Amino acid sequence: MSDELFKQMAQSIIDGDSDLSTELAQKSIEMNIPPLDAITKGFVIGVNYIGDQFGAGEAFLPELVMAGEAMKAAVATLEPELLKLGEARETMGRVVLATVEGDIHEIGKTLVGTMLSASGFEVTDLGVDQPADKIIGKALEINASIIGMSALLTTTMVRQREVIEEMDKEGLRPKIKVMVGGAPITREWATKIKADGYSEDAVGAVKLAKELVGKADV
Amino acid sequence: MSHKTIKTISDPKLKLEVLTKEEVQKIHEATLHIIENVGVRFPSKRALEVWQANGAQVDFEKKIVRAKPQLIEDALKKCPPKYDLGARDPQQNLPLDGNHVCLGTDGCGVEIIDIDTRKKRTSVLQDVRDIARVADATPEVAFHWVPLSAQDTPVEARGLHELQAVWENSTKHVQTESIYNVHEAKAAVEMAGILAGGKEELRKRPVLSLMQCTAPPLGHDGGSLDAALIAAEAGIPTGFMTMSACLTTGPATMAGTLAVGNAEVIAATALLQLAYPGAPVFYAAAQTASDPRLGVYTGGGPEDFLFGAATNVLADFYNIPLSMGSFATGAKEPNWQAGLEGSLSTFMASVVMSDMLLGVGFLHGSRIWSYAEMMMDCEIFSIIHKMMQGIVVNEETLALDAIAAVGPGGHYLAQKHSRNHMREIFLPKFLDRRPYTQWEEKGDDARDWALEKARKILKEHQPDPLDEKIGSEFERIIKSVEKQ
Ligand code: B12
Numbered sequence: 001m002s003d004e005l006f007k008q009m010a011q012s013i014i015d016g017d018s019d020l021s022t023e024l025a026q027k028s029i030e031m032n033i034p035p036l037d038a039i040t041k042g043f044v045i046g047v048n049y050i051g052d053q054f055g056a057g058e059a060f061l062p063e064l065v066m067a068g069e070a071m072k073a074a075v076a077t078l079e080p081e082l083l084k085l086g087e088a089r090e091t092m093g094r095v096v097l098a099t100v101e102g103d104i105h106e107i108g109k110t111l112v113g114t115m116l117s118a119s120g121f122e123v124t125d126l127g128v129d130q131p132a133d134k135i136i137g138k139a140l141e142i143n144a145s146i147i148g149m150s151a152l153l154t155t156t157m158v159r160q161r162e163v164i165e166e167m168d169k170e171g172l173r174p175k176i177k178v179m180v181g182g183a184p185i186t187r188e189w190a191t192k193i194k195a196d197g198y199s200e201d202a203v204g205a206v207k208l209a210k211e212l213v214g215k216a217d218v
Numbered sequence: 219m220s221h222k223t224i225k226t227i228s229d230p231k232l233k234l235e236v237l238t239k240e241e242v243q244k245i246h247e248a249t250l251h252i253i254e255n256v257g258v259r260f261p262s263k264r265a266l267e268v269w270q271a272n273g274a275q276v277d278f279e280k281k282i283v284r285a286k287p288q289l290i291e292d293a294l295k296k297c298p299p300k301y302d303l304g305a306r307d308p309q310q311n312l313p314l315d316g317n318h319v320c321l322g323t324d325g326c327g328v329e330i331i332d333i334d335t336r337k338k339r340t341s342v343l344q345d346v347r348d349i350a351r352v353a354d355a356t357p358e359v360a361f362h363w364v365p366l367s368a369q370d371t372p373v374e375a376r377g378l379h380e381l382q383a384v385w386e387n388s389t390k391h392v393q394t395e396s397i398y399n400v401h402e403a404k405a406a407v408e409m410a411g412i413l414a415g416g417k418e419e420l421r422k423r424p425v426l427s428l429m430q431c432t433a434p435p436l437g438h439d440g441g442s443l444d445a446a447l448i449a450a451e452a453g454i455p456t457g458f459m460t461m462s463a464c465l466t467t468g469p470a471t472m473a474g475t476l477a478v479g480n481a482e483v484i485a486a487t488a489l490l491q492l493a494y495p496g497a498p499v500f501y502a503a504a505q506t507a508s509d510p511r512l513g514v515y516t517g518g519g520p521e522d523f524l525f526g527a528a529t530n531v532l533a534d535f536y537n538i539p540l541s542m543g544s545f546a547t548g549a550k551e552p553n554w555q556a557g558l559e560g561s562l563s564t565f566m567a568s569v570v571m572s573d574m575l576l577g578v579g580f581l582h583g584s585r586i587w588s589y590a591e592m593m594m595d596c597e598i599f600s601i602i603h604k605m606m607q608g609i610v611v612n613e614e615t616l617a618l619d620a621i622a623a624v625g626p627g628g629h630y631l632a633q634k635h636s637r638n639h640m641r642e643i644f645l646p647k648f649l650d651r652r653p654y655t656q657w658e659e660k661g662d663d664a665r666d667w668a669l670e671k672a673r674k675i676l677k678e679h680q681p682d683p684l685d686e687k688i689g690s691e692f693e694r695i696i697k698s699v700e701k702q
Contacts (some may be wrong), residue, residue: 029427060511061465061510061512062465104433104439106516107466111513155373161557183583184367191588
């Protein structure tokens with residue numbers, strides 16, 4: 001009975017169907033299925049499948065993004081139950097993501113966020129044009145392990161350094177790790193501003209994030 | 219050939235119908251529907267006030283403007299259909315009259331393949347000077363886009379240092395994409411005015427034009443809007459470029475992405491006309507399809523080529539000049555991919571007579587400058603230039619006398635007719651037509667020859683110097699911006 005439901009759950013993620021994944025999550029609550037089981041034996045299987053397909057070049061970005069949204073919807077439905085039971089879903093870690101102040105390039109950052117979410121990170125995407133205090137404030141608020149900053153302009157990449165300097169001043173590192181990326185960003189730049197890591201694309205960003213939280217082998 | 223010659227495509231013989239009249243009308247109507255019902259984001263106080271004063275529906279909190287079709291259409295009617303881009307040397311002014319395709323360098327890159335070490339490195343001010351000098355001596359390049367970011371100059375006035383560097387090293391028109399805030403825009407207008415010889419002279423001979431990106435989908439950047447308004451006020455030609463790309467910042471389908479991009483561009487163009495009726499404006503676009511697996515935007519690919527032709531049909535529909543992205547490539551070095559993407563995009567944008575093409579010299583999705591790529595891109599443009607002349611059919615070109623004189627058999631090498639016309643045959647600089655063994659021995663190719671050509675220009679070419687007084691005025695202006 002519940003096996004059949006788990007299968008449907010995985011499929012709802014693969015199909016990127018948020019309505020259905022919400023409905024199935026609701027149903028699992030009514031059936032008294034432990035919410036963590038619904039996630040790990042049901043929905044996550046679908047996320048992993050799409051992730052693998054994407055890695056193999058078979059799935060396209062909209063499939064990945066929609067799977068992510070369906071997953072989010074399901075987890076949101078189950079969250080109150082988890083809280084009631086005092087359980088927490090184990091995640092890879094919390095990440096605050098933003099494009100720096102003065103810069104409105106969005107797509108690259110969003111893709112990094114999508115891939116991180118698909119890989120089990122809890123991502124808070126602040127959007128574009130974000131000043132240092134907002135980024136750092138959010139990281140403190142949600143107890144993030146990583147701050148990820150995107151900058152696509154040579155005139156805004158300096159903001160990445162400003163955030164890092166501010167964090168150092170407040171003694172927030174190495175507890176919170178910093179990773180950077182964007183069109184003009186190079187490894188040399190990342191080293192120069194003392195970032196903890198840099199990646200040229202979203203797949204690399206996931207690998208990097210895993211290393212930064214000490215879960216490189218997961 | 220003097221370095222004053224500029225090669226532009228005109229009086230084309232080739233034609234292409236990429237969209238029918240009905241299709242253009244449909245895209246136009248969809249666009250007006252979007253502007254009226256979905257709205258476009260204008261995050262600039264000044265822009266929102268202009269919209270409100272003209273009766274548009276303005277949501278000041280979300281900064282979204284919704285406008286009735288009539289408002290947009292009436293505003294667009296005020297755009298001048300034709301004008302000239304001015305140059306430091308007035309002989310090099312460029313007519314944007316629908317009968318000239320002018321090629322520029324690409325712009326705003328972040329790295330360069332060093333001409334000596336052939337290694338990739340971060341771009342600096344001296345690169346901007348050097349590229350301007352090479353472009354000054356290259357007939358295919360009609361105008362400059364500030365090619366690279368001068369990363370060794372202070373951020374606050376970087377766009378101005380770049381402008382100065384190009385003006386000091388070339389007499390051709392300069393277009394910049396690197397001025398996107400109020401301070402720098404004001405200073406740039408002042409610099410252009412000094413160069414043109416006064417405010418009124420600047421209107422007549424705009425030695426500078428400004429290109430701003432829209433912020434797809436259906437938005438704009440506040441700094442860009444404010445900068446554009448300042449430029450338009452001074453009579454500096456200003457254009458908005460949409461880069462809305464299928465699948466990410468536009469719908470997956472090309473027609474939908476055209477409509478989204480069109481809404482961004484014509485809404486911003488209408489804004490400039492509402493603020494400054496009759497201001498010279500242009501349409502600009504570099505649309506493409508995002509890679510469905512990587513999401514990357516590099517330019518190139520069949521969608522890109524079709525957009526290149528379709529956009530000019532839209533710009534013609536609104537009767538304003540077009541600046542079209544071409545030569546965009548995801549190639550990492552000058553190679554098969556770069557040649558393919560450069561040729562087809564430039565052909566498609568040229569065959570419909572886009573007024574400006576941007577531009578030569580870049581690799582890796584408009585990020586890395588290569589002198590070899592620049593020179594080879596110019597050759598592609600020359601080939602298309604030749605193709606656009608089509609085949610001339612008349613008594614002289616049918617050559618009946620020569621045909622009779624040679625008769626069946628024999629050859630045409632000894633004919634006067636051949637001597638008269640042989641120089642009309644395209645002479646490539648970089649196509650390899652040598653014997654195989656020669657290639658085998660030398661082991662070189664187009665890239666080496668192209669690079670050598672750029673090296674030679676850099677060594678030999680001295681552009682007409684800029685008046686020292688103007689140079690020191692520029693410095694004064696830049697200093698004052700740096701102090702702010
Ligand atoms: C699309 C685009 C835009 C769009 C963005 C639309 C949107 N909603 O996001 C629009 C049209 C708005 C735009 C605007 C401008 N742009 Co623009 N833009 C581009 C373009 C062509 C592609 C960027 C993109 O989306 N790529 C696709 C994504 C998937 O790739 P990505 O962003 O690089 O992200 C990947 C990696 O970098 C990495 N990554 C990114 N972020 C992060 C973060 C972390 C933590 C990590 C680990 C990794 C990581 O992973 C991502 C996924 O693989 C680039 C050129 C290029 N090829 O990069 C120019 C480019 C970045 N833009 C440029 C410029 C100049 C501008 C403008 C200033 C132009 C103007 N005058 O208006 C404005 C900026 C205004 C502002 N204040 O920000 C220049 C910048 C160079 C410079 N000199 O500084 C570039 C290089 C192009 C050029 N040569 O002109 N642009």
